[in-house]
Amino acid sequence: MTQQGVRWTTDQVLALAPDVPSRKAGSRLGVAGPWSEAGSSGEGTVWGLCKGSGSKPYQTVVDIADATGAAGPAYKCSCPSRKFPCKHALGLLLLWATADGAVPDGQRQPPDWADEWLAGRRKRADAKGTSDAAPASPPADPEAVRRRAERRAERVTAGATELEQRLADLLRGGIASAEQTGYGLWEETAARMVDAQAPGLAARVRELGTIPSSGPGWPVRMLEECALLHLLDQGWLHREQLPDALAATVRSRMGLPTRAEGPAVRDRWLVLAQYDMADSKLTTRRIWLHGAESGRTALLLSYGAAGRAPALALPVGLALDAELTAYPGAGQLRADLGEQFGAPAPATSRPPGIRTEEAASRYGGVLREDPWLDSWPVTLSEVIPTPDATPDTDGWQLADADGSAALPITPSAASRPGLWRLVALSGGAPVTVFGECGHQGFTPLTAWPRGAGEAVALC
Structure with missing residues (x-):
């Protein structure tokens, strides 16, 4: 994740935090006061002792450029936290990122406790490489695979048919009736979709259940979401009649597993944005990449259990020479990260x-x-971030520098601190902004100042 002599920025370190409390706690530890015997090998290893509430300091070590070529750093800390990285690892990396001499670079060898852990990691990496080189196990019985796929398709079809009936009942009774039935009925319907092995339908049904009484205009939003659900159901029920690419998209939206396929594309991929979406069971990390030569934009997804950061971490502002393999489907940008040809660099x-x-x-x-x-x-x-001139609104927009057109910033993004970071970066001057453009507006994720300047993460 780093090259010798190159240190991360504070934003790049904080992007690794598994949640907001960890980010805040790590920031408090990113100063020299609680640390002793801190050091860095200059080759991707940082270590230090952090004073805690007990008599013994916590031993913390981070392997930033691991020998396996994996995208994410690895952490080891003697504290009892179950979060990865813990606040001590974040604090150590923040202290290292300041480059003010608090963490000397290449001054000495790691202490024994850090060296022992690093040696274990290298040993496991070598063992994994040997295992990967071993002959692959015999392929699964194609006939058994086909039968399992057919059984799952039958369950998904039954779930889609049941959901169609549920939507028809809602429309016959009137959209307003959804306000009286409450969320419980939709949660029950979502559970039925899970039983039908259609997690994509279940997620959309849960989202549908949150719309009633969600504010002015909710019946319109409810009808729109019902229409999209109906379209997805019909797409699945008539998938044999669809073009291959669209049929693959329908399978993906239903939640059926797919695999990356096709030729790998090697490029120098710029990390445009990284952010997490979490619920009670899962943390999903979305990483946007842009190929310098191919001009392609790709999305990497990584998952972690609740309270644990996903393994893949590519902070904004880095670029990596690597291969990506795309997933099938019309309009799909998701890809898998393949072989990397060197450590990421600014x-x-x-x-x-x-x-x-x-x-x-x-x-x-x-x-x-x-x-x-x-x-x-x-x-x-x-573009220039400016207050929305629409009467009776307090929103924001991104306007072209010549004032000819503008995109509204999504309400959710307008309420985040990242908006004010963008406004401060602009200072009324045009900037370059990467983000997601959708039916609710534009969500800024990363910005660059006019002229020269590093990327600034906004999420």
Whole structure:
């Protein structure tokens, strides 16, 4: 994750935090006071002792550039926390990122307790490499695989048919009736979709159940979501009649597992954005990449159990020489990270941008291929964050520098601290902004100042 002599920024370190409390606690430990015997090998290892409430300090070590070539750093701390990275690992990395001499670089060898853990990691990495080189196990029986797929398809079809009946009952009774039935009925319907092995339908049903009484205009939003659910159901029930790419998209939206396929694309991939979405059971990390030569945009997904950060971590502002393999489906940008040809390094370029009108047009175009798409990644060039001039609103927008057009910033993004970071970065001057453009507006994720300057994460 680093090259010798190159240290991360504070934003890059905080992007590794599993949650907001860990980010705050780690920030408090990112000062020299509680640390002793801190050091760095200059080759991707940082260690130190952190004074805690007990008599013995916590032993903390971070392997940033691990020998396996994996994308994420590894952490070891003697504290009892079950979060990865813990606040001590975050604090140590923040102290190291300041480059003020508090963590000497390459001054000495790691202490025995850190060296022992690192040696164990190298040994396991070598063992894994040997295991990977061993002959692969015999492939599964194709006939058994086909029968399992058919049984699951039958369950999904039964779930889609049941959901169609539920939607028909709702429309016959009137959208207003959803306000009286409450959320419980939708949660029960979602559970039925889980039983039918259609997690994609279950997620959309749960979202549908949150719409009634959610504010002015909720019946319209309810009808829109019902229409999208009906379209997805019909797409599944008539999937044999769809083009292959659209049929693959329908299977993906239903929640059926798919695998990355096709030729791997090697490029120098710029990390555009990284952010997490969490619920009570799972943390999903979304990482957007842009290929410097191919011009392609790709999405990496990584998952972690509740309270644990996903393993894959690529802080904004880095670039990596690697291969990506895309998933099938029309309008799909998800890819798998393959072989990496060197450690990520600070990016020296930024993606090309477009105007706001073209961004909206691109989103509208991809909806033809994937009607269930909430947003599309775009980079806007020469835009200025300004208050929305629409009467009776307190929202914000990104306006082209010449004032010809603008995109509204989504309400959720307008309430985050990242908006004020963007406003401060702009200072009234045009900036380059990467984000997601959708039916609710534009969500800024990363920005670059006019002229030269490093990427600034906004999420």
